[in-house]
Amino acid sequence: MKLGRLNHVGVATPSIEKSIETYRTLLGADVIGTPFDLPAQGVKVCFIDAPNTQIELIEPYDESSPIAGFLRKDPAGGQHHVCFEVPDIDQAVAEMTANGATILGAPRIGAHGTPIVFVHPRDFGGMLVELMETPKEDH
Template identity: 65%
Template sequence: MKLGRLNHIGVATPSIADSIAHYRDVMGAADITEPFDLPEQGVKVCFVNTPTHSTGSGQADSRMNGTQIELIEPFDESSPINSFLEKNPAGGQHHVCFEVPDIATAREEFEAMGKRILGPTRIGAHGTPIFFVHPKDMQGMLTEIMETPKEAH
């Protein structure tokens, strides 16, 4: 297994609208996507895009994409993040997501190491295959593994 790019940090929130206002008004975020529903995963989602890396000349380096903050709000009462929000009513960091070049190979490698995969590989919010690894096998962090989007390279 080789560590890939940190794609995003998932932040559970009781209100995407309130979180958008926070990132815009407090943190100065200027690039925030429109929220959309992912009922098959039980969440509403939007992305706060952080600035891309600058070369120092004021020009963005096109090889470096900014990491995203993925805001996730429960879609309904069956959402898997409801239990997280019961323990953390204000919301908070829910997971980290790393990219891999091939999701099937990564899953096989994690399983060979005895890491517990949570559920089947499925399509995530970026439209690419994902799976989650149990936090007890990842030093306490729920970890999403995502196949690198093909258009990113």
């Protein structure tokens, strides 16, 4: 395994709409995707493009959302996870598990349509890490 691209930084927010306005007004973001729902993961998401990576805005889909839990602790929102690309999700899971990491659940399809997993934050010094199989059309 070799450290892959940082696909995105995940940022929890109580309002994707307000966050978009902030990124547009203060930072000059101008490549902003259309927000969409991922009900199976309990989130609404929206990707904002920086020249070399993306910011994923994440809003709770409902009260049982993991993001709702995040916002109960930090109502304003904040950084939620970082996502690195891997060439093959099953191989990445096997290697990380062999090296002692705890993978949270089986691979599932993520916001970019490829398999993803999350790694327990205790394995990365309190940081939630997502691994995402690189979309084939991107490279």
